[in-house]
Amino acid sequence: MAEKTLTTEQTSRKSQFAVPYYEISYDKFFQFGVSVDCVVFGYHENRLKILLIKRGAAPFKGMWALPGDLVYPNENIDVAAQRILRDLTGIEQLFMEQTQVYGKVDRHPAGRVITTGYYSLIDIAKHDPHASAWADGVYWVDLEAIPELAFDHGEILNDALKVLQQRVRHQPVGFELLPEKFALADLQALYEALLNEKYDKANFRKRILSMNLLISLKENQKDVPHRPARLYKFDKQRYDELRAKGFSFEL
Amino acid sequence: MAEKTLTTEQTSRKSQFAVPYYEISYDKFFQFGVSVDCVVFGYHENRLKILLIKRGAAPFKGMWALPGDLVYPNENIDVAAQRILRDLTGIEQLFMEQTQVYGKVDRHPAGRVITTGYYSLIDIAKHDPHASAWADGVYWVDLEAIPELAFDHGEILNDALKVLQQRVRHQPVGFELLPEKFALADLQALYEALLNEKYDKANFRKRILSMNLLISLKENQKDVPHRPARLYKFDKQRYDELRAKGFSFEL
DNA sequence: CCAAAAGTGTTCATTCTACACCCATGG
């Protein structure tokens, strides 16, 4: 097995940037396609939703899938991830985080493509997704009603959901899903939807408020048929300060 | 920008598995090299150590680096990760987990190579690493004394350390670093080394033992110049049972 | 004045923290 002597950092003589370090041909190593697939979570009326596309091209034409695209050889992969979501949602700076890499040989029926899963959280009310060149259509699909997905996208989605549930317990990511100004009951409902649990109202507010991560606005809900709730916003600055001191958000 | 119409799942006509779905050439997308880099943590005499190699080939010849290798076009990436560590340590089934993908365009001086970071935990006493075709040498390096590393390996290492610290709080991964039989004081020292903290002996044992994840062996330490400690082992079976019921390990 | 949800206070149980103390072994 002569190839065993290759190390990560040796290279192809043919790649775009190639430098011929050795006389052996490394071309065969440089045949991978790289893609990004995005799991975009949105939240609306107490339901967690996912952004799915209807595929407009083979393979799996007509099937539901996650929005994703091949990465250009001269494009950073996190830039590619941002590009995909910008095309779909029009948002420029989006919270996006990797979940993991999917690198099985046979995951793509038409070639060796490894993909990186990203997840993202957005406030549905703020952004109206529009099908671009991408696909026949883009839709918010309720988490409870996810259809069968193309490729290994079902697995990617499940993994992203697990990561989200994990993260939301230990980091204040949940605020990304809410409008900037929200009531404590909204926040509670969001957590209950994300984690499939029920919390006591009084205890929930005490926990959250005791962290001092919310700024109480001098503004209330409007047009509700009951006592209007006080609105809050997330104090990102304070969170960054606290975290620098070793504070860790829990539940 | 005609390329905008490509989707993730369209493909190269030239790749090994190619099927010509379109008349456009996608070859340029299939030029990536894919590699795996491993951050192997070991623990010995209260010190956390990392397995590093001394590079035997350009680029960065003679420099310290993480063990890593290119993935074969017909090889799953997690298999590649296992292969690399098997070559270095001789261990077959190793606990390995992804940290993240590094996909910057210029991260590799000689071509477009995206790499996946993996981290792994092993009991140093159990395995003696040997330099294979890999490198001029393989060494355990104290975490406090990590030299400058080739490529972006410094970043990969730092990220892996953060992931480890995160994981060790919420999942019982720490046991992988200890011998099968260990004393509670060993476990405490491990956690203190991993997290840079100090715990009260009495409270630490109460917390750990109350989880019922340790099996108390009928065996004590030998040849210590003080009262010998009771030895324990991790009850993986019980942990799996508990986790299935929604139990979550904390600290 | 009623419904509905916002918002608060109190009690009791549980868990956490600090610290003092006893125990077993080798030298």
Place this chain on the structure above:
DNA sequence: CCATGGGTGTAGAATGAACACTTTTGG
């Protein structure tokens, strides 16, 4: 019998769960 670390008990503080209660709005 002493030094060394193993191992345990307890009191008080802090936190968390349950639940009843008051408040404010629209209709």
